[in-house]
Amino acid sequence: MISQTEENYLKAIFKLTGESDDAVSTNQISAEILTSAASVTDMIKRLSKKGLIKYERYKGTRLSDEGRKIATSLIRKHRLWEVFLVEKLEFTWDEVHDIAEQLEHIKSEFLIERLDRFLGFPKFDPHGDPIPDKDGNFAYRKQVSLAQLDVGESGVVVGVNEHSTAFLRFLDSLALGLGAEVRILETFEYDMSMKVLVNQSKEQVLSSKISQNLFVMPGE
Amino acid sequence: MISQTEENYLKAIFKLTGESDDAVSTNQISAEILTSAASVTDMIKRLSKKGLIKYERYKGTRLSDEGRKIATSLIRKHRLWEVFLVEKLEFTWDEVHDIAEQLEHIKSEFLIERLDRFLGFPKFDPHGDPIPDKDGNFAYRKQVSLAQLDVGESGVVVGVNEHSTAFLRFLDSLALGLGAEVRILETFEYDMSMKVLVNQSKEQVLSSKISQNLFVMPGE
DNA sequence: TTAAATTTTTAGATAAGTCTAAAAATTATT
């Protein structure tokens, strides 16, 4: 049996390496989990003994196949629960993270398959992040950050690169939620901000921080 | 912050005393939690220090107002999640206990109020057990065990006094789920079994163990 | 290529929750 804490370490390692197979350092993990490096060393030994990670002293850590499977399963659960909270319980996209963080640890394969069906097998969560299938495969989508578009081009918002409540609420206030259509009117070299037309109706100036953290599917 | 283990002890104490304010013994708790008496003594000290129970050495334990509030809140969560699993995810009544046992520990008042609304404010769970409201009040319902009915009387199944998978599946096979109508045709003094008519169609002989563990609302 | 800076690991403590075995207190029995 794997503990919630162990699960959180596996998820952190996956988050740091993504789909690649790079090794992550002890310090990277400790920064991600907000814990001491000494605690990470301890946990790494335990996970290594269980065969969930491959690790060499001073060299770093990478997930084993088994560890990767658990990590993607956690992400799958987390994102499916987020869909549930938003679609069924009417939470907003900035309210769901902490609750999903708890729900992802509920142990029942059967439960998650039924939840998936109940939700209509969604492929993306309320933030536009892909929901891995049972085998851990993530849906691919052609996307770029809004900052990469040139004047005259447009795109549809499909995701965010930052999940803070503050950022998500700010996007709401700009009508820049998922599905919003954005056309680049003008870019300002000075601070890399850009003037855009949102949903063919409202002009808005966006800082580079915003445009870099917004993913769009380029159109036209 | 209260731990899951602490929550489980409070729930066990509540289960043992019910709505009364009797003291429960250390051994009773250890039997309920399936743990050693020594562990119970340790935990009792901790809960007492937190003001969640009132306890005197060798005299027994009872819940404080605060402890009772937490216990009923856990039961509320457990039963609401059971309704969700059965009504929305199409689980059967014998499959939901273990999953609800995990879900009841998810911490979010907001979540449970929204779940309650999503489910249409149910008053009873899939086993017929009452769901306490936010203030911890249980709905009252006039009910007796089937064994208490006399020949000629009838009732509608509204609850069970045993929640084992075996018992619930057995009831299913007899078409004796919640809502079933039962009329007593004959009782046998010898072993306290009774012959009944289920849903005005099928005759069945029920052992006293069954009739004692089935709650009905008497009709006629 | 040696010294300085950084990263990682070890050593030793602490807290929660569990256990067994033994001691203490209470209750039951003769």
Place this chain on the structure above:
DNA sequence: AATAATTTTTAGACTTATCTAAAAATTTAA
């Protein structure tokens, strides 16, 4: 009322997960 049986608590140990401080290994820089 004294003894026996039962219940409860204490004592001491173990595991998981955490910490700080110090030691060891590695990397960077002069």
